[in-house]
Amino acid sequence: MNMNINFNTFSILGGDLPPALRDAINEVESNTKAPRALVVSAALSALSTVGQGLINVQVPTTHSLRPCSLWLITLAESGERKSTIDRLFAAAIIEFQQRHATLLAKAWNDYRVEHKIWKAEEAALLKQLTRLGIRHGNGGDDLRVQIKVHAAREPIAPKAPKLLYEDCTIEALQHQLFGAWPNAALASNEAAVIFKGHVSQHLPVLNKLWDGDDVDIDRMTRESFTVKDARLTLSLMSQPKPFQDFVQRNDGEARSLGFLARALVCQPFSTQGMRFIDRPVTSWEHLPKFQRQLAGLLEQSVSTDGEPLPERETMVMSEEASQCWILYYNRVEQQSGLGGCYANCKDHAAKLADNVARLAALLQLLDGGEIISLQNVERSIVLVGWYSNEFIRLFCPPPPIPQVDLDLNMLNDYLSRLRGQGCRYVAKNYVRKYGPNALRNKQRLDPVLDRMVQLGWITLWLDEKKSKYMDLWPLLIFDQGGWEKRLVR
Template identity: 35%
Template sequence: LSADEEEKVLLALEKEAPAKPKEFKILYEDSTSEALFHGMYENLPAAGLISSEGGGVLEGRAFNDLSKQNAIWSGDSITIDRKTAESFKLVDARLTVSLMVQESVFSKYMAHKGGVSRGSGLWARFLICRPASTQGTRYVSTQVPSWYHQTQFASRLEHFLEMDLICFRGNKKEKEVIGFDSEAARLWVEIANDIESRMCAGGILYGLGDHGSKLVEVISRLAALLHCFEGFEGDISMSTLQAATDLAKWYSNDFIKLFGENSKENDEEQELNCWLDSFRKVGKRFVKKNYILQCGPGKFRKKAALEHVLLRLVNNSAIRILNYPGDKTIYVDLCPWQGGL
């Protein structure tokens, strides 16, 4: 055969090559954003980024493309352009992100990247909660606990996984559309207007426009999830929408506590204390106040701003201010809990 004929044979064989089988992969944990999106493109377009040690996700590369994370949440298509591999477009994808994070890890993340993540609207798309610790009250009992409800919950989840598997094998891409009934639709309008009014000056959502603007959509999605999970037929009822509103309000209250007006002071404390940690890590206990004023984070290089945040750290027992007889230099004790002196 000539070279041209051999080339034609090879091209014909290439066209007959079987398509790469898709993997029923739903869960991701230690993944870059590119690997996550490519996995959703090649396999199942619905996935969950789930981690009980969410610090690894926050500090890793899964969250290094916030705009695409936000676009998927909104139901938009995203295009991934790559230099060394095939570019692709992810269409009609669904992504769930569920992270459990230690408070210290989250505080460190917010101190370094909080401005960008809040500014992009990332956290407004989450259900944020910071429950109080139960340490000191977790008593052991001889009573045998009932796992009935947990079993029922697991059974319902298994049902949805089986349905997903059937759609996956049948390559079914159509999605069911659910609406509100007439009573729920009227309630939805009232809820939306109430949330809008609370974003005005003096309202509980004032200064939290990112959260308020997404809250009614979050409520709608929760209502749809409750409707489907409970196996209800027809449109979403007013009682289901009200239950979703109550649930969203619980999460919203924690968002307000975490990111509201008082949180700005907390963020400043965390940022400076995080900077001071660099000295603690190398075993240095005392730092001159003037050194912080001259070399610390930019926002604390004004005397009034620095004194304000130092006072709050003192009140929280994170530091101590002291000087020595005959020495006018003011020192910051970074480890007052060690005692002595």
């Protein structure tokens, strides 16, 4: 994994986004001076957390429904204002959770009292059954019926919409998705604790949640259950070192099992040392508007009876948008072949079109309407493409240049200087004596000379004494009678 190259720009996000999202991103970046990629990832995480409970997206090729959850992993050193950015964009979600928890406080108190009464009644019925003897007859059959009826009347705990989880095991998260609220975000601005924890032991489960598949939880000592139709956003901000350790753990399972391929990963260029104050008063105009839009969408994700929406709305691409998406899919597929830019990261390439569809649906959710526009597909292709470049930069760097090619460039520079001095015929021993130090060794020099001959840059020949010479201008007519007089030796 190449974690050293750390230069990138994010100018592609300058303006072509839905206005509310664009203006909020620009304002937060301007006021905090945090890296733009960090700001954008936090904004998309908030949008995914909110939107995943409202919509699915229909993929043009198979017409299958896909979740709209995004996984975003942002790598930044300490001091890059990860916590600040995370709090700013998560504010609407936190306020939504707190307000609904307050509204449900009385319902929870009533539930606890009713459940205690129910437990007491259950204990009384079971005690009666014990007195009669646990066998059929003697009135026991009627009592069994009463116990079954009573069990069916167990009070149901009110569901409070809890979306954000930080210090949470995967097992606890699964239980919450099953019994509490089916839409969640595993979000942390200090995700080292997550990467160092048990996440690596549950990557297949997380992958299933990204795919929208059911997750069966089998237990020996407790009741088994199945997580159905759940949605999970990942918003993980971490320093590079803990993430690098996570990626390398267990022989690189995070990559081989497809966890990283599903994620939009970036490592922004640091802005530390350039975060100057350019005005004394900070204006917050656009972020609150974006937060209000998120808050409105969050309210739509709760049904009138306080339950999660039974069905999500299906977002469908327009005909133009579908054609654009298919063209993008085919181009990615083409570049996954031998010699293509995705040849060494086919796992990542296989998820790109899916991420484009998800993001396009989320952007359309902000714009309004059920039909995804061509503009939002194009926006998503550009944005996902930037994250794709980051993935290639971090995980699929180009192979090192072979030493013979480096030597080829070195020798060509030297011979070009000789050509510039009017030299044409040069003895090999002259190069070994006066040429680049690294190439004065025969084992290093000979393969380079052979490559130059193959390329037609020089010709080589031997005289009767087996001495080797080279012609630096092989396309010119060879001076059969006078080459020795012009020889550089």
